[in-house]
Amino acid sequence: MTHRRKTSRTTCQTGDVQMEINLFIISDNPVSLAGLETIIEQDGRFTLVGRAVGVLDGMRCLENTELQPHVVILGEPSSKRSIYENAQQIVSTYRRHKTRPKMMVVSQNDDDDAVFTALRVGVSGYLSHMRSSEELLHSIEIVAKGGAVFSRTIASRLSLHFSTVRILPETTGLSELTSRELEILELVAGGLSNHQIARRIFLAEKTVRNYVSRIFAKLEVHDRASAAVLARDAGLGKETREVRTA
Known part of the structure; x- marks a missing residue:
């Protein structure tokens, strides 16, 4: 609509x-x-x-x-x-x-x-x-x-x-991600590999790998686990995990 x-x-x-x-x-x-x-x-x-x-x-x-x-x-x-x-x-x-x-x-x-x-x-x-x-x-x-x-x-x-909730939308780097990067980050948070992501969104695996590298740089993390933690804290990845475990 x-x-x-x-x-x-x-x-x-x-x-x-x-x-x-x-x-x-x-x-x-x-x-x-x-x-x-x-x-x-x-x-x-x-x-x-x-x-x-x-x-x-x-x-x-x-x-x-x-x-x-x-x-x-x-x-x-x-x-x-x-x-x-x-x-x-x-x-x-x-x-x-x-x-x-x-x-x-x-x-x-x-x-x-x-x-x-x-x-x-x-x-x-x-x-x-x-x-x-x-x-x-x-x-x-x-x-x-x-x-x-x-x-x-x-x-x-x-x-x-209050002591545990951190309101830091600017410093997490999430606001710097493009729509495509957010989509890929959500799949990373859901536990998908680069190969699985590539098949899911119809991209070359090398392209996905480049996206993941840019996401890491913007989030200032060095591995998928750290990126996934930030994404899940923001509410991403849950739906993907549910689909994979169904």
């Missing part, structure tokens, strides 16, 4: 129509996207500059959006992998910009794997089981201004894990 570009005043910026905070919504769930859009458009502090279903349409639309959003909202991502892929693509899209949008997740899924994956890739807010639309709008404003915000139950759990 492709995204629908809006034609109302929320997609442009002229004269007195300029709003304070520009927003972009990416969701794997069209119903969730419509709900978020309805809430946001009720508040004059925000301009919805774009919306899309899925990461591919989302990135294409982001790249073609005249106004850079201050916050990208990931609505009801289908999995922690979806959170990871969306966040990494946003980082990549704005790599050459002086600033990039803040990111926040709005989801009913608040299990630890999803929340910690979001933190590792630089998400500034994670809301689940919201009590009101005002809670969402206030949280967006906090994130846009550089703050961090989490639902009460998530914040409580984070306080217990």
